[in-house]
Every structure is written in C-alpha cells, then in structure tokens.
Amino acid sequence: MTQYLISMYQPDGIVPPPEVLGPIMEKIGAFNEDLQAAGAWVFGNGLLDPSSATVLKRNGGEVLVTDGPYLEGKEHLGGFDIIESPDLDAALAWGKRLAEITGLPIEVRPFASRRD
Template identity: 60%
Template sequence: MTLYLLSIHQPDGGTPEPEFLAQVMREVGELRDELVADGSWVFGQGLHGPETATVLRPRDGDVLVTDGPFAEGKEHLGGVTIIDVPDLDAALRWGRRYALATTLPIEVRPFRSGVGG
C-alpha cells in the first residue's frame, strides 16, 4: 500500500451558499465512510482560511516569520485527505470522486517512502 495526499484547492473569496455547502459536506462524509470501510482512510481535515497562515522562511541563519499563505494566488489549500491505497490508479479514482463531490480541483500526490524520503 502507498500513502497519497489528496489536496483540496479552494478559490479565494466568500463561503458558498449553506445549501450547497451542506450537500458537499454530506458527499465528502460519505466518501470518508467508504474509505474507512475500504481500510484506506488515514486522515483528513479542512483548514482555516489562508489569512490564518504563518510562513517561516530561513534567512541568513535566522528564520523570518510572516503572516499569510506561502504563495499568493486566486486559490488556496482548503483541506487535505491522506489515503493508503495499492497504487496511483486507486488514488486517482478516489481523487476523482472528491473532485466531483467538492466541485474543486484535487491534487493527488504520493508520499515518499522511508525516513526522510
């Protein structure tokens, strides 16, 4: 089995209508239940908005602390799900389902194996 990160990319701006958001959360909950039943669920959670981010950058032997996201853009990382599946094809199947459920872009990326990658 291989660990994969499913990153949910969310557009900047306001919160969706409550009815739409309720449907999305219902579908994401069903996906989580299926992943648990399949034995593939590891972890998943939404994130607070990018305005809550703090970035630490090494600079001249010290660390510079700044507010805000790592990179500015029109979208931000809205949440993550970690799954443990046999291969990329399986990870992509789950990623597609998350994309349809959330109506948002999903990045699928494997973790490196071993200590320190």
C-alpha cells in the same frame, strides 16, 4: 501499500451559502466514511482560510516569521486526505470521486518512500 496525499484546492473569496455548501459537506462526510470502511483512510481534515497561516523562512542566521500564506494566489489548499492505496489507479479513483463531489481541482500525489 503506498500512501497518497489527496489535496483539494478551492477558490479564494466568499464561502458558499449553507444551502449550497451543506449538501456538498454531507457528500464529503459520506466519502470519508467510505474511505474508512475501505481501510484506505489514514488522516484528513479541512484547513482554515489562508489568512490564518504563519510562514517561517530562514534569512541568514535568523528565522523570519510572517503572517499569511507563503504564496498569494486565486486558489488555496482547502483540505486534504492521506490514504493508503495499492496503486495509483486506486488512489486516482478516490480523487475522481472527490472531484465529482466538490467540483474543485483535486491533486493526487504519492509520498516519497520512507527510509527507516
């Protein structure tokens, strides 16, 4: 089994009102339950707003610490799931389902092979 990162990107700005976001979050909850029931779920969670990020960057002999996201953009990583899947097609099926639920861009990417 290969592990895949399923990333959800959401637009910067105002969070949708509860009457819009509530039903989507319920469907995401059911999606996560289905991942777990299928034995595919490894870990997942949503992320706070990009303004909560802290970036550490080496600069010569020092590591600089700055507030905010590393890159400014119109979208940000809003959440992710790490799954185990027999192949890319199965992982893409999970990603497609999440895209249908959220209407947001979803990225599916395999992890590099581990070298133990």
